[in-house]
Amino acid sequence: xxxxxxxxxxxxxxxxxxxxxxxxxxxxxxxxxxxxxxxxxxxxxxxxxxxxxxxxxxxxxxxxxxxxxxxxxxxxxxxxxxxxxxxxxxxxxxxxxxxxxxxxxxxxxxxxxxx
Amino acid sequence: xxxxxxxxxxxxxxxxxxxxxxxxxxxxxxxxxxxxxxxxxxxxxxxxxxxxxxxxxxxxxxxxxxxxxxxxxxxxxxxxxxxxxxxxxxxxxxxxxxxxxxxxxxx
Numbered sequence: 001x002x003x004x005x006x007x008x009x010x011x012x013x014x015x016x017x018x019x020x021x022x023x024x025x026x027x028x029x030x031x032x033x034x035x036x037x038x039x040x041x042x043x044x045x046x047x048x049x050x051x052x053x054x055x056x057x058x059x060x061x062x063x064x065x066x067x068x069x070x071x072x073x074x075x076x077x078x079x080x081x082x083x084x085x086x087x088x089x090x091x092x093x094x095x096x097x098x099x100x101x102x103x104x105x106x107x108x109x110x111x112x113x114x115x
Numbered sequence: 116x117x118x119x120x121x122x123x124x125x126x127x128x129x130x131x132x133x134x135x136x137x138x139x140x141x142x143x144x145x146x147x148x149x150x151x152x153x154x155x156x157x158x159x160x161x162x163x164x165x166x167x168x169x170x171x172x173x174x175x176x177x178x179x180x181x182x183x184x185x186x187x188x189x190x191x192x193x194x195x196x197x198x199x200x201x202x203x204x205x206x207x208x209x210x211x212x213x214x215x216x217x218x219x220x221x222x
Contacts, residue, residue, distance in 0.1 A: 004157075033210075042119075042202050042212030043158065056209060091157065103148060103160035104210065 002026070004107035006092050012113045013082060020078045021110045025094030032075050033104060034067055035091040043091055043106075049075060050097070079112075087114045117141045119213035121203050126219045131193050135201050135216045137186045143207030149177050149188045150202040152215065158202055162188070193220045 005024040013019055025032045030051050035043035046065065047057045051072040060066070064082075069075040079086055089111050093104035118140045127133040139147070146165040150158035164170055164179035164186060176189040188201055200215040 040214065042204070042215050045209045045211065048209070059209070101146060101163045101165065103163060105160065106150075106157035108157045 004092055004094050004105055006090075006107035006110050008110055009108065010111050010113070012115065014115050015082055015084060017082055018078065018080045019082060019112060020076050021090055021092075021112075022074060022076050023092030023094075023107060024074045025092070026096075026105055029094035029096050029105070030072065031095045031097060031104075032069060033093040033095075034075070034077050035093065036061070037089045037091055037109070046077075082112075082114050084114045087112055117205065117207070117211040119203055119205060119211060121201075121213040121216045123214070124217045124219070126221065127193055129193055129195060129220055129222050132189065132191050133193060133218065135188045135190070135203075135218065137188070137203030137213060139184050139186070139203070139205050139213075141184075141205050141207050141211065144181065145206045147177075147179055147186050148204040148206065148210070149175075149186075150204060150212075152200045152202060154199075161201075190218075195220050195222070 007022045033048040034046040037043045047067050049069040052069050064080045067077045089109040091109045093106045095102045095104045120138045149161040152158040162177035169178045174191045179186045198220045200217050202215045203213040204210050
């Protein structure tokens with residue numbers, strides 16, 4: 001079990017640029033979640049996938065945000081035309097299917113800084 | 116809507132016991148989780164409650180009362196490494212987190 005892996009760990013970019021983050025879940029997990037976390041707050045749910053199907057995306061913060069999981073394994077989160085308010089930690093988590101008490105396992109996150 | 120309340124900060128002494136409370140009002144309830152998060156690191160799973168009562172796991176215990184919309188996390192024999200943020204999270208259709216309680220353990 002290598003855990004949830006996110007890349008990059010840090011991203012610094014200028015306002016208006018597009019950014020893409022990658023998440024590799026725990027290999028046997030079929031559910032994958034994206035969250036955003038700002039300082040002093042808990043993680044805020046954005047979207048989730050079961051296999052390759054995106055089952056909930058209404059919480060994505062705007063139409064500048066999109067996520068994909070084309071083969072049901074790794075996922076990408078893209079933010080287009082970044083704004084300073086997008087600066088945050090973006091966390092990915094995965095869980096297995098089955099009993100409802102399956103906890104979500106988090107990656108170390110990608111910290112995004114918009115200049 | 117979803118509303119989860121936790122104290123912002125708590126302090127305690129090494130070796131002591133501390134109780135972190137969480138109250139919630141959510142539309143739907145499919146369980147409550149507690150996570151620990153050290154600064155700059157990922158949240159890590161501590162405990163899960165879906166039925167009323169106490170779940171014990173080593174130095175950590177978690178309690179749930181669904182009728183009161185209330186949970187607490189109890190940490191015993193505090194160690195310096197327990198200094199972290201503790202997040203209460205309620206699952207309905209998705210997982211909603213509180214803002215976290217920053218616990219500082221002093222010698």
